[in-house]
Amino acid sequence: MHVRVLGSAAGGGYPQWNCNHPNSRRARAGEAGAKARTQSSIAVSADGQRWLLCNASPDLRQQINDNAVLQPAAAGPLRASPIQSVMLTNADVDHVTGLLTLRESQAFNLYATSRVQGVLAANSIFNVLNPAFVARHAISLDEAFRPLAADGSELGLTVTAFAVPGKVALWLEDAAKGVDIGAVTEDTVALEIRSTVSGEGFFYIPACARMTEELAARLRGAALVFFDGTLWVDDEMIRDGVGSKTGQRMGHLSVSGADGSMALLAGLAVKRKVFIHINTTNPILLEQSPERAAVAAAGWEVAYDGMALSL
Numbered sequence: 001m002h003v004r005v006l007g008s009a010a011g012g013g014y015p016q017w018n019c020n021h022p023n024s025r026r027a028r029a030g031e032a033g034a035k036a037r038t039q040s041s042i043a044v045s046a047d048g049q050r051w052l053l054c055n056a057s058p059d060l061r062q063q064i065n066d067n068a069v070l071q072p073a074a075a076g077p078l079r080a081s082p083i084q085s086v087m088l089t090n091a092d093v094d095h096v097t098g099l100l101t102l103r104e105s106q107a108f109n110l111y112a113t114s115r116v117q118g119v120l121a122a123n124s125i126f127n128v129l130n131p132a133f134v135a136r137h138a139i140s141l142d143e144a145f146r147p148l149a150a151d152g153s154e155l156g157l158t159v160t161a162f163a164v165p166g167k168v169a170l171w172l173e174d175a176a177k178g179v180d181i182g183a184v185t186e187d188t189v190a191l192e193i194r195s196t197v198s199g200e201g202f203f204y205i206p207a208c209a210r211m212t213e214e215l216a217a218r219l220r221g222a223a224l225v226f227f228d229g230t231l232w233v234d235d236e237m238i239r240d241g242v243g244s245k246t247g248q249r250m251g252h253l254s255v256s257g258a259d260g261s262m263a264l265l266a267g268l269a270v271k272r273k274v275f276i277h278i279n280t281t282n283p284i285l286l287e288q289s290p291e292r293a294a295v296a297a298a299g300w301e302v303a304y305d306g307m308a309l310s311l
């Protein structure tokens with residue numbers, strides 16, 4: 001099974017368009033050790049030919065241009081794509097707007113929870129995905145399903161979506177009703193993806209507001225986990241003067257500290273741990289930073305665009 005990181009940054013990307021934080025300035029200047037990153041997505045394939053996209057980022061067009069495996073084959077038909085399926089983990093802007101890039105009458109299967117499918121259905125801009133070509137499937141939590149290629153054949157993968165603590169997408173928040181932070185609902189899911197051929201599997205969790213006993217039990221002994229690396233500390237955006245929200249308020253568990261993801265995953269015997277969905281303020285983006293050294297010392301890798309893994 002092949003896994004390709006298409007976008008390793010959180011919403012906004014790194015550097016974010018309007019961000020003048022020193023991290024962003026360093027990436028914008030092309031400094032070594034401050035690699036720019038596009039927004040949150042990975043691609044998975046059992047055969048290296050036909051791919052399942054996990055989340056569709058606003059940077060999808062660039063990601064396809066940067067990853068030849070996602071481009072039409074040179075000897076193929078005049079219109080074609082190795083992208084056969086798309087699975088969404090939530091309805092955040094950084095995870096759904098790439099669907100608009102996938103218009104132009106190209107067949108694929110679109111999987112998401114009923115909740116997220118409902119959000120898409122309620123937004124007529126997504127009608128650019130012509131139903132004659134794009135089949136939308138509402139998937140059930142905790143039930144493994146086999147994503148299909150555009151021609152209806154199996155991709156050789158099983159996907160199990162399960163709810164993790166999170167919240168409704170930012171753009172769907174209703175201040176009048178209040179926002180249930182850390183709710184375990186169909187709004188935010190994690191994915192366990194396995195190859196039906198090798199049986200190997202991994203977890204993709206780009207957003208998670210807290211660790212639960214159930215989640216820890218699922219992750220114990222896993223071969224590979226991509227985990228929410230949005231912020232280093234909860235008040236990072238406030239401390240650095242770029243925003244007013246904590247990580248918790250945004251539905252993200254921070255990396256550091258006794259109650260951070262490094263500590264909480266430390267005892268779970270996960271073989272390979274990779275932070276993904278990294279915010280522009282997070283010092284782990286800087287390859288020479290003490291924070292990067294700390295995550296490396298704790299056995300974590302920091303995802304970068306184009307990172308290729310095999311299982």
Ligand code: MLT
Nearest residue numbers: 011092093094170207250
């Ligand atoms: C998040 O991960 O917190 C969201 O992508 C934020 C956003 O929509 O900008």
Ligand code: MN
Nearest residue numbers: 010011092094
């Ligand atoms: Mn996000």
